[in-house]
Amino acid sequence: MALIVQKYGGTSVGDIERIKNVARRCIATQRQGHQVVVVVSAMAGETNRLLKLVSQITSRPDEREQDVVVATGEQVSIGLLALAIQANRGRATSFLGDQCRIVTDSTFSKARIRSIDAGRIFQALKKRRIAVIAGFQGTDEEGNVTTLGRGGSDTTAVAIAAAMKADACEIYTDVDGVYTTDPSVCPAARKLEKISYEEMLELASLGAKVLQIRSVELAMKYKVPLWVKSSFSDDPGTLVCEEDQSMEDVLVSGIAYDKNEAKIALRGVPDVPGVAAQLFGALDGKAIVVDLIVQNVSKDGKTDLTFTVGKADLVKARDVVKKVAKSIKARGVETDDQIAKVSIVGVGMRNHSGVAAKMFQVLAGEGINIQMISTSEIKVSCVIEAKYTELAVRALHTAFGLDRQDAVAAAS
Amino acid sequence: MALIVQKYGGTSVGDIERIKNVARRCIATQRQGHQVVVVVSAMAGETNRLLKLVSQITSRPDEREQDVVVATGEQVSIGLLALAIQANRGRATSFLGDQCRIVTDSTFSKARIRSIDAGRIFQALKKRRIAVIAGFQGTDEEGNVTTLGRGGSDTTAVAIAAAMKADACEIYTDVDGVYTTDPSVCPAARKLEKISYEEMLELASLGAKVLQIRSVELAMKYKVPLWVKSSFSDDPGTLVCEEDQSMEDVLVSGIAYDKNEAKIALRGVPDVPGVAAQLFGALDGKAIVVDLIVQNVSKDGKTDLTFTVGKADLVKARDVVKKVAKSIKARGVETDDQIAKVSIVGVGMRNHSGVAAKMFQVLAGEGINIQMISTSEIKVSCVIEAKYTELAVRALHTAFGLDRQDAVAAAS
Numbered sequence: 001m002a003l004i005v006q007k008y009g010g011t012s013v014g015d016i017e018r019i020k021n022v023a024r025r026c027i028a029t030q031r032q033g034h035q036v037v038v039v040v041s042a043m044a045g046e047t048n049r050l051l052k053l054v055s056q057i058t059s060r061p062d063e064r065e066q067d068v069v070v071a072t073g074e075q076v077s078i079g080l081l082a083l084a085i086q087a088n089r090g091r092a093t094s095f096l097g098d099q100c101r102i103v104t105d106s107t108f109s110k111a112r113i114r115s116i117d118a119g120r121i122f123q124a125l126k127k128r129r130i131a132v133i134a135g136f137q138g139t140d141e142e143g144n145v146t147t148l149g150r151g152g153s154d155t156t157a158v159a160i161a162a163a164m165k166a167d168a169c170e171i172y173t174d175v176d177g178v179y180t181t182d183p184s185v186c187p188a189a190r191k192l193e194k195i196s197y198e199e200m201l202e203l204a205s206l207g208a209k210v211l212q213i214r215s216v217e218l219a220m221k222y223k224v225p226l227w228v229k230s231s232f233s234d235d236p237g238t239l240v241c242e243e244d245q246s247m248e249d250v251l252v253s254g255i256a257y258d259k260n261e262a263k264i265a266l267r268g269v270p271d272v273p274g275v276a277a278q279l280f281g282a283l284d285g286k287a288i289v290v291d292l293i294v295q296n297v298s299k300d301g302k303t304d305l306t307f308t309v310g311k312a313d314l315v316k317a318r319d320v321v322k323k324v325a326k327s328i329k330a331r332g333v334e335t336d337d338q339i340a341k342v343s344i345v346g347v348g349m350r351n352h353s354g355v356a357a358k359m360f361q362v363l364a365g366e367g368i369n370i371q372m373i374s375t376s377e378i379k380v381s382c383v384i385e386a387k388y389t390e391l392a393v394r395a396l397h398t399a400f401g402l403d404r405q406d407a408v409a410a411a412s
Numbered sequence: 413m414a415l416i417v418q419k420y421g422g423t424s425v426g427d428i429e430r431i432k433n434v435a436r437r438c439i440a441t442q443r444q445g446h447q448v449v450v451v452v453s454a455m456a457g458e459t460n461r462l463l464k465l466v467s468q469i470t471s472r473p474d475e476r477e478q479d480v481v482v483a484t485g486e487q488v489s490i491g492l493l494a495l496a497i498q499a500n501r502g503r504a505t506s507f508l509g510d511q512c513r514i515v516t517d518s519t520f521s522k523a524r525i526r527s528i529d530a531g532r533i534f535q536a537l538k539k540r541r542i543a544v545i546a547g548f549q550g551t552d553e554e555g556n557v558t559t560l561g562r563g564g565s566d567t568t569a570v571a572i573a574a575a576m577k578a579d580a581c582e583i584y585t586d587v588d589g590v591y592t593t594d595p596s597v598c599p600a601a602r603k604l605e606k607i608s609y610e611e612m613l614e615l616a617s618l619g620a621k622v623l624q625i626r627s628v629e630l631a632m633k634y635k636v637p638l639w640v641k642s643s644f645s646d647d648p649g650t651l652v653c654e655e656d657q658s659m660e661d662v663l664v665s666g667i668a669y670d671k672n673e674a675k676i677a678l679r680g681v682p683d684v685p686g687v688a689a690q691l692f693g694a695l696d697g698k699a700i701v702v703d704l705i706v707q708n709v710s711k712d713g714k715t716d717l718t719f720t721v722g723k724a725d726l727v728k729a730r731d732v733v734k735k736v737a738k739s740i741k742a743r744g745v746e747t748d749d750q751i752a753k754v755s756i757v758g759v760g761m762r763n764h765s766g767v768a769a770k771m772f773q774v775l776a777g778e779g780i781n782i783q784m785i786s787t788s789e790i791k792v793s794c795v796i797e798a799k800y801t802e803l804a805v806r807a808l809h810t811a812f813g814l815d816r817q818d819a820v821a822a823a824s
Contacts, residue, residue, distance in 0.1 A: 016468040053492055056428040058499040065498070068506050069491035072484035079481035080465055086477070087470040094480050098510070099555055143511055 002167035003125075004029060007039040007135065007157035011174045012231035013077050014044035016084075022172075022231060023084035026130050030090065035125045037164065039135045039157040040081055042073025063108035067137075067147045071097075074134035074153070082132045091129040095121065097145075100131075102138035102156065104146045111146035112214075113138060113155065116163040133160060151212030158215045162222035169224050170237075171211060176230035177238035178203070178210055180402040181255040186394045188407035192253065193236075196243040197226075199253045202345040202379045216240065243347050251355055252346040252400040255393050259340045259386055261291060262314040263371065264321055265306040268331025271298035276305065279324050286320055288313045292341070292374045292381065302331070306372055308383065311337055339371065340389040343381040344396060356380045362399045368392055414579035415537075416441060419451040419547065419569035423586045424643035425489050426456035434584075434643060435496035438542050442502065447537045449576065451547045451569040452493055454485025475520035479549075479559045483509075486546035486565070494544045503541040507533065509557075512543075514550035514568065516558045523558035524626075525550060525567065528575040545572060563624030570627045574634035581636050582649075583623060588642035589650035590615070590622055592814040593667040598806045600819035604665065605648075608655040609638075611665045614757040614791045628652065655759050663767055664758040664812040667805050671752045671798055673703060674726040675783065676733055678717040680743025683710035688717065691736050698732055700725045704753070704786045704795065714743070718784060720795065723749055751783065752801040755793040756808060768792045774811045780804055 006026065013019050022040075030036045050070045054061050078094035085092035101117035121131045135153025138146050148155050154171055161169035176191065178200065183189040195203075197220035204213045210228055219226045219240065229237030247253070269275055276295070283290055293307040309317045318335055325333050349355045356373075359380050363370055368391065372383035384392055397403060418438065425431050434450075442448045462482045466473050490506035497504035513529035533543045547565025550558050560567050566583055573581035588603065590612065595601040607615075609632035616625045622640055631638045631652065641649030659665070681687055688707070695702055705719040721729045730747055737745050761767045768785075771792050775782060780803070784795035796804055809815060 016465065020469070050488065053428065053488070054495060057431070057492060057495045061495050062498055065491045065494040065504075065506055067491075068494070068508070069488050072487045075484045075487070076462065076465070076481050079477045079479075080469060082477040082480070083466060083469045083473050086474055092477075094477055096480070096557070145508070 001033050001035065003035045003037070003164060005037045005039065005157050005161040005164070005166045005169045006172060007153055007170065008041065008172045008231055009153065009174070010041045010044035010046070012172050013040055013081065016080070018231075019077075019080050019084050020088070022081060023088050023090065025172075025231065026085055026092075027088055027090040030130060037121060037125070037131045037133060037160060037166070038081065039133045039153055039160060040074065040077040041135050041153040042077055046073040046076070064144060067108045068145050071134075071137040071145050071147055074136050078132045078134045085130055085132070091127070092132050093124045093129050094132045094134070096134050097137035097156075098139045098143070100133060100160075102159070104138035104140055104148070106140040106142070106144065106146065108144075108146055110149035111138060111140070113148070113159045116159055118160065118164045121160070121164065151215070154212040154215035155218060158218045158222075158224055158226065161224045162218060166224065168227060169219065170227040170229055171215075172229050172231035173210065174230065174232065175210065175228075176233050176235040177228050178240070178254070180253070181393055181397050182257070185257070185390045186255075186397045188394075188397060188403035190402060190404045191235075192238050194239045194241060194244075194247065195253055196247050196347050197240055198243065198378055199247075199345050199347055200240045202343070202376075203254050203256050211240075248348050248351060250346060251348045251352055252344045252402065253348070254345050255396050255400075255402070256343045256345060257340055257389050257393055259389060260311050261308040261339065261341055262311045262335060262337035263306060263308050263339050263383060264314075264317060265304060265334040266321060266325055266330050267304050267334065268302045269305050270328060270330070271301050271303045275328055278328065279305065279321065282320050282324050283309075283317060286316060288317050288320070292372055292383065294372045294374065308339070308341070308372070338386045339383050340386045341381050341383050342389065342392045342396065343379050344400065345379045347378050349378050349380075358399065359396060362395050363392055366391055366395050413445050413447065415447045415449070415576060417449045417451065417569050417573040417576070417578045417581045418584060419565055419582065420453065420584045420643055421565065421586070422453045422456035422458070424584050425452055425493065428492070430643075431489075431492050431496050432500070434493060435500050435502065437584075437643065438497055438504075439500055439502040442542060449533060449537070449543045449545060449572060449578070450493065451545045451565055451572060452486065452489040453547050453565040454489055458485040458488070476556060479520045480557050483546075483549040483557050483559055486548050490544045490546045497542055497544070503539070504544050505536045505541050506544045506546070508546050509549035509568075510551045510555070512545060512572075514571070516550035516552055516560070518552040518554070518556065518558065520556075520558055522561035523550060523552070525560070525571045528571055530572065530576045533572070533576065563627070566624040566627035567630060570630045570634075570636055570638065573636045574630060578636065580639060581631065582639040582641055583627075584641050584643035585622065586642065586644065587622065587640075588645050588647040589640050590652070590666075592665070593805055593809055594669070597669070597802045598667075598809050600806075600809060600815035602814060602816045604650050606651045606653060606656075606659065607665055608659050608759050609652060610655065610790055611659075611757050611759055612652045614755070614788075615666050615668050623652075660760050660763060662758060663760045663764055664756045664814065665760070666757050667808050667812075667814070668755045668757060669752055669801050669805055671801060672723050673720040673751060673753055673795075674723045674747060674749035675718060675720050675751050675795060676726075676729060677746045677748075678733060678737055678742050679746065680714045681717050682740060682742070683713050683715045687740055690740065691717065691733065694732050694736050695721075695729060698728055700729050700732070704784055704793065706784045706786070720751070720753070720784070750798045751795050752798045752804075753793050753795050754801065754804045754808065755791050756812065757791045759790050761790050761792075770811065771808065774807050775804055778803055778807050
């Protein structure tokens with residue numbers, strides 16, 4: 001008998017028929033002899049409906065009150081799913097974040113979980129009930145309702161699995177696992193059987209929106225085996241787990257891309273200490289998150305500083321940078337929002353050299369100019385012109401041997 | 413400075429514009445120098461939408477889980493109203509039933525309030541904030557979400573007013589007060605300035621759906637001055653309060669009617685002890701609520717027993733009665749769902765004789781046959797054929813001097 005935490009996202013509980021389908025899956029898992037805890041999101045579209053009501057009242061909502069409103073989406077889901085399980089002759093009890101003591105900090109709308117007291121959930125399991133838990137929500141020390149931010153139900157599921165020392169945490173979604181890259185861009189993309197937490201983190205933060213980043217961090221910290229599965233099929237899905245030998249034999253596990261960034265270049269910056277600190281301190285002061293930063297070697301005591309920010313922050317960031325440029329007497333500021341970041345990710349890179357070089361060759365071979373480069377232990381990212389994104393992803397996917405076998409066969 | 417509890421029903425917060433209107437009213441009350449606590453219902457239609465989701469899953473929902481689902485309606489309302497108050501440069505904090513410790517028993521879907529700890533509400537008021545409280549909901553001793561039944565927000569408001577020793581409890585609705593009778597049936601109906609708790613109780617339980625019965629009982633018990641007002645006008649409304657001299661001078665304060673009952677007659681019942689107990693015990697066993705009961709004097713050791721039940725219970729009740737009839741060897745069972753109960757209510761009856769006789773004369777004068785009669789200290793009810801309902805109400809309204817002065821003048 002295993003203790004299994006399952007999480008179903010908004011599309012999986014998008015309407016009454018789908019909720020009934022989830023109920024059947026939960027019961028089937030229990031009938032296999034397991035204890036089942038199930039975490040659910042709001043029905044697809046519900047959170048947006050609630051946010052729209054809020055936006056009709058004010059464009060700058062108090063986040064405490066906004067959380068009170070949006071937390072209702074998950075509350076409806078747990079009640080309905082518990083009823084659907086009961087209607088299928090199963091036994092179920094629903095729990096709000098507060099009722100299983102999911103205590104968070106008080107950062108409304110993006111709170112972080114501090115502790116969970118799973119006592120009541122264990123009691124329900126002991127009575128052979130399925131525990132149905134509201135994702136995305138908790139309460140702070142004072143009992144105020146908080147929410148964990150978009151995708152927060154993944155985090156709830158992993159945190160519950162960690163607190164209960166579950167044998168597995170299964171994240172059900174509308175895709176049947178983690179792919180080597182986005183199948184809509186690269187038809188030869190292949191589903192991975194296994195991927196390491198670290199690779200998943202890089203892929204998640206690089207724009208493959210399968211799992212919320214924080215949920216992967218938590219799973220890594222507490223070594224929770226994490227499955228990504230489809231609620232619409234019986235495919236075994238992808239296991240996110242600790243690195244093993246088989247993973248290290250593979251050079252590159254996946255290719256990610258991100259078109260939501262823009263580039264800002266500060267030209268002719270005096271190469272003296274403190275300039276970078278001044279610039280990025282000012283950006284941080286405006287809560288602008290900077291992703292890649294590249295500084296070239298200086299020439300004649302001047303250098304160029306280039307970095308990327310989210311497209312939504314571009315206008316705000318440019319204003320900040322222009323002010324700084326004036327005060328440090330830089331030559332000028334250039335911006336470009338027609339860029340994309342393409343990345344290769346793989347723990348195998350640690351033990352193999354030449355991976356980055358191969359990436360540059362592949363891009364060069366397609367006539368794609370590289371504007372910025374950034375590397376970490378297990379990834380290499382290149383910023384290129386946005387229009388080449390799909391071409392770059394497909395070429396890299398083939399070059400690093402990731403294409404599906406049938407796709408390779410068809411091409412040969 | 414007074415402490416005022418205001419309650420706004422579903423139609424008063426039916427859409428975003430109306431919520432903004434309620435926000436302005438709350439702020440206006442506060443600007444008059446008062447402390448304001450506001451209790452809100454779910455937006456009109458929301459509770460029904462949620463119940464429909466539940467009914468799509470099962471026709472016999474577990475009431476604990478159903479309460480989890482429907483309690484979200486009020487939660488959305490408090491968040492939105494708090495935001496609307498803030499958007500109007502007011503200060504507001506929302507409270508769920510649980511957050512102001514509205515503790516109820518565990519009778520899901522129609523729980524009764526046991527206690528309220530208003531500490532956090534007082535704290536909010538001290539900071540000059542408007543406290544926005546979810547009506548209709550609470551939690552039981554174990555922290556399960558409960559709801560108080562239809563119209564439960566009225567009860568929440570009165571209970572909060574009692575717990576906080578508020579100076580007044582104002583119930584805002586879509587009518588501007590309590591009328592002498594239903595204006596849609598009797599155009600000469602007049603708004604009452606004042607009515608006693610007891611009269612209001614009789615009117616409420618007799619079918620005038622302005623206030624939930626339990627809220628009036630609570631207000632009477634704790635002597636909370638209760639105002640019924642319209643959220644769409646500035647009319648002073650009706651005050652429900654303790655009886656005073658002026659009320660006693662009036663014979664009849666209002667006329668109520670109820671078309672939702674059906675009559676069951678058990679003919680030729682042996683007039684021996686225990687028969688009534690057996691019959692009504694059996695009905696109670698099936699949770700059928702009996703309203704009026706009339707037993708005639710016996711003749712040749714046989715009597716007739718007649719009583720009324722809610723129309724929805726008629727089929728179930730008839731089955732029970734038929735079984736009992738067989739076992740006690742009664743002559744037969746007759747049912748009739750084409751009836752109406754018309755009642756006159758007034759504390760003045762206590763000190764005046766002849767009120768009932770006058771009612772019978774008025775009905776006789778219109779050629780209306782009386783099928784059953786029931787009286788209490790402050791009301792007389794007659795069961796008549798349903799088709800005469802409106803005629804009876806209008807005739808009684810005129811005969812007891814309740815018609816509006818302008819209506820009287822127009823008629824003369």
